[in-house]
Every structure is written in C-alpha cells, then in structure tokens.
Amino acid sequence: MDKFKIQGGAALQGTLPVSGAKNSALPALAASLLTEDEVLLTRIPQVKDIKTMEGLVEYTGAELKDDGGRVTIRAANLATPEAPYEIVKTMRASSLVLGPLVARTGRARVSMPGGCAIGARPINLHVLALEKLGATIEQSHGYVEAQAPNGLRGGAIHFDRITVTGTEDVLMAAVLARGETVITNAAREPEVADLAELLMKMGANIQGAGTSTIRVQGVERLHGAEHAIIPDRIEAGTFMLAAAITHGNVLITGCVTEHVAALTAKMRLAGAEVTEESPASLRVRCASRPLAVDMTTEEYPGFATDLQAQYMAWMTTARGISFITETIFENRFMHTQELARMGATIRIEGRQAIVAGESVLTGAQVIASDLRASASLVLAGLAAKGETAIDRVYHIDRGYENIEIKLAAAGALIERVK
Numbered sequence: 124m125d126k127f128k129i130q131g132g133a134a135l136q137g138t139l140p141v142s143g144a145k146n147s148a149l150p151a152l153a154a155s156l157l158t159e160d161e162v163l164l165t166r167i168p169q170v171k172d173i174k175t176m177e178g179l180v181e182y183t184g185a186e187l188k189d190d191g192g193r194v195t196i197r198a199a200n201l202a203t204p205e206a207p208y209e210i211v212k213t214m215r216a217s218s219l220v221l222g223p224l225v226a227r228t229g230r231a232r233v234s235m236p237g238g239c240a241i242g243a244r245p246i247n248l249h250v251l252a253l254e255k256l257g258a259t260i261e262q263s264h265g266y267v268e269a270q271a272p273n274g275l276r277g278g279a280i281h282f283d284r285i286t287v288t289g290t291e292d293v294l295m296a297a298v299l300a301r302g303e304t305v306i307t308n309a310a311r312e313p314e315v316a317d318l319a320e321l322l323m324k325m326g327a328n329i330q331g332a333g334t335s336t337i338r339v340q341g342v343e344r345l346h347g348a349e350h351a352i353i354p355d356r357i358e359a360g361t362f363m364l365a366a367a368i369t370h371g372n373v374l375i376t377g378c379v380t381e382h383v384a385a386l387t388a389k390m391r392l393a394g395a396e397v398t399e400e401s402p403a404s405l406r407v408r409c410a411s412r413p414l415a416v417d418m419t420t421e422e423y424p425g426f427a428t429d430l431q432a433q434y435m436a437w438m439t440t441a442r443g444i445s446f447i448t449e450t451i452f453e454n455r456f457m458h459t460q461e462l463a464r465m466g467a468t469i470r471i472e473g474r475q476a477i478v479a480g481e482s483v484l485t486g487a488q489v490i491a492s493d494l495r496a497s498a499s500l501v502l503a504g505l506a507a508k509g510e511t512a513i514d515r516v517y518h519i520d521r522g523y524e525n526i527e528i529k530l531a532a533a534g535a536l537i538e539r540v541k
C-alpha cells in the first residue's frame with residue numbers, strides 16, 4: 124500500500140496544472156452507453172475512479188479504448204446491462220449507468236451502493252425520478268432492477284433535495300424518453316452542464332442545464348460525438364489552498380475561474396491574494412497567516428463540500444476561531460481526528476466544526492479515510508514542521524492525477540513510497 128512522505132515548510136512556487144474533472148468524466152462515460160455510435164472523450168483524468176467506470180462500461184458490453192486520457196467508446200450492443208456488486212462497492216458513482224441502461228436497453232440491474240466513509244449515500248431519489256419516467260423498479264438482494272420494456276415516457280420530476288448524480292442519472296434517461304421531461308430543483312453543478320453539453324452534441328434536446336429547472340424533449344436516438352471534459356474545480360481549489368497554506372506564490376493553470384468563485388471569495392476575505400490572470404488561470408499568494416473566516420458548505424454555486432476538509436486544514440493556521448458547517452453529508456469530518464494528531468484543535472458539534480486557529484502543525488503518521496479528507500492531510504503536511512507520512516493514499520489516487528508529481532514540480536518536498 125503506497126504512502127506519501129512529506130517534509131513540511133516549503134513554500135510552493137511555479138505552476139500547478141489542473142486535469143479534467145473526475146466528476147464530469149464519470150457521467151460522460153455513462154452517457155456514451157446511450158448510442159451505438161462511437162463517442163470520443165478527451166481530457167479524461169487518469170485516476171482510479173475513471174478506471175473503475177471504464178471497467179463497468181466494458182462489463183455492459185461496450186468497446187472502450189483509453190490512450191492516456193483520450194477515450195473512445197462504442198456501445199454497439201449492450202449484452203449485459205448490469206453494474207455488479209464487486210464493481211459498485213468500490214465506487215458508488217457506478218449508479219450513473221442506471222439511467223442510460225434503462226433508456227437504451229429497457230432494463231438495468233445495478234447493485235445498491237454501500238455507504239461510504241462520508242455517509243449513507245442512498246440512491247432513493249434516483250429511483251423515484253426514473254419511476255416518474257415510467258420505469259418499474261424492484262429492489263431486492265442488494266440490487267435495483269429497473270424495467271421499461273416499452274421505453275420511457277417524459278414526466279415532471281421534482282427532487283425534494285438537490286442531488287448531483289441523481290440529476291445526471293435522470294437527465295441521461297430523459298433524453299431518450301418519449302415526450303417532454305421537466306426536472307425541478309435540479310443540481311446546478313458545472314458537471315451537470317458539461318454532461319448536457321455532451322448530450323446535446325449527441326443530438327439531445329435540453330434547455331436549462333446548470334439551472335434549477337431543466338427541460339428535455341426526448342428524441343428517438345442519439346449519435347456519436349467528441350467532447351473535452353471540463354477542468355476539475357475541486358483539484359483547482361485544492362491547489363489554491365495548497366499555495367495559501369504554504370505561504371507560496373503559485374499560478375494554477377487550465378482551470379475555470381468562475382467554477383471556484385465561492386472559494387476565491389472566502390480566500391480573499393481571509394487575506395489571501397487571488398488574482399485572475401485569465402479566465403483559465405489564477406495566481407494565489409498568501410504571505411501571512413489567514414484571518415479566521417467561517418464557512419458553510421452548500422450546493423453549487425455555494426462553497427463545495429468537496430473543498431471543506433482542505434479549507435479546514437488552512438483554517439487551523441488562521442488568526443482566530445472559525446466555524447465550519449457541513450450541510451451536504453452527515454459524516455464528513457473524518458479528517459479532524461487526523462488533523463488533531465498533527466496539532467490542530469477542532470471540536471465537532473453536530474454539523475459544525477469549531478476550529479481553533481494559531482495551531483503549530485507538526486508532522487505525524489496519519490491515515491487517509493476518504494478522497495477529500497486525504498487531500499486535507501496533504502495540505503497540512505505541506506505546512507507542518509517536520510515529516511508527515513500519509514498511509515492508504517489509494518484514497519487520493521481515486522480523484523487526483525499524479526498529485527505528488529504536480530506538487531513536487533511546484534517545490535513541495537513530497538514523495539510516494541511504495
């Protein structure tokens with residue numbers, strides 16, 4: 124099991140390039156199942172979750188070729204419209220194939236995702252939405268079995284809580300349903316809009332993706348397309364915070380500055396200097412300790428829950444006490460115990476973490492628990508005095524492409540130990 128060894132204290136300099144967004148590449152790969160024509164996706168990040176989804180796409184019967192981020196998929200005949208437990212248990216986003224498989228083949232058998240470190244993470248809202256499009260869905264033996272032998276028909280879907288992959292799943296089903304579908308209280312994440320871009324290139328008729336109300340006119344069939352995945356806003360935000368916590372001066376390139384607007388505003392309030400050098404690059408400088416600034420996670424365009432742990436790591440070094448509230452997941456403070464072992468003082472009261480500032484972080488042996496918690500431990504290690512060893516870095520490899528190589532190129536003293 125790989126570890127990261129980090130010598131803290133080096134201020135990051137130079138540039139940090141951002142890869143394609145994992146959470147946009149995952150639905151895009153699922154969307155390729157909606158047509159028998161070839162789909163070409165570029166800027167696909169080489170991360171573990173993508174390999175898992177590629178394996179699932181092939182399992183259903185599609186042909187797939189991935190040469191270093193350029194991926195072609197041809198789902199000519201989907202002999203096995205299923206997502207088996209052994210794949211889904213490693214990645215819950217496998218439920219993204221549910222909508223496309225039902226829409227394309229009239230049936231789907233998808234294992235229920237187990238919970239994960241950050242919460243129960245059910246898919247009840249995905250199921251309810253697909254039933255509104257006429258699918259009949261049984262849940263037994265840990266599987267969701269969906270049938271739509273006569274195809275799907277358009278419907279009115281209101282999500283009683285915002286769900287990103289729930290919105291994406293039902294959007295991918297609605298594009299082939301007969302008639303109009305209206306989705307209200309839809310997720311507005313950029314990854315939803317990016318998926319709609321791909322679907323429209325494939326011939327879908329969609330209005331309003333990226334807003335709370337999405338209208339879809341179903342079509343008979345979709346054709347092939349070529350699409351470049353948007354940059355990963357969570358990787359970009361992680362790098363912005365890495366620059367700040369190490370008192371560095373870094374240019375983050377190949378990002379979409381608008382997608383990190385909530386973090387940018389917080390960082391400026393806390394005293395970091397964030398300048399947009401172009402719509403695709405941001406320079407971050409932070410010579411001193413930040414001011415403590417409270418933060419509450421919210422659905423996009425609010426502050427991303429996927430940046431909460433990384434922001435908390437920064438706030439442990441702040442001047443003052445900050446209150447961090449997590450509203451999206453019920454158990455997303457796993458990183459606080461590990462940060463405490465590095466010298467942070469954090470108290471959890473329900474959904475709120477009270478973070479004491481002025482912590483002098485010291486290197487320690489810590490264990491990664493989930494993807495973004497691991498990223499917060501890397502940031503703390505970069506700032507801590509002495510050496511930090513992070514175990515179970517496979518959590519990081521799920522969502523960050525060569526993170527230690529990119530950080531080392533910007534001056535971080537970090538290496539992967541097999």
Ligand code: EPZ
Binds near residue numbers: 216242249428451452
């Ligand atoms: C997506 O997960 C992301 N994953 C997550 O990123 C991200 O943290 C999350 O959205 C929130 O932004 C992908 O896009 C692959 P939700 P998703 O459905 O869609 C509850 C990462 O680090 N809910 O928006 O699974 C759910 O339990 C990952 O890259 C239901 O109750 O999140 C949660 O409390 C982690 N029933 C809330 O809604 C459902 O049917 C929001 O979840 C679906 C969700």
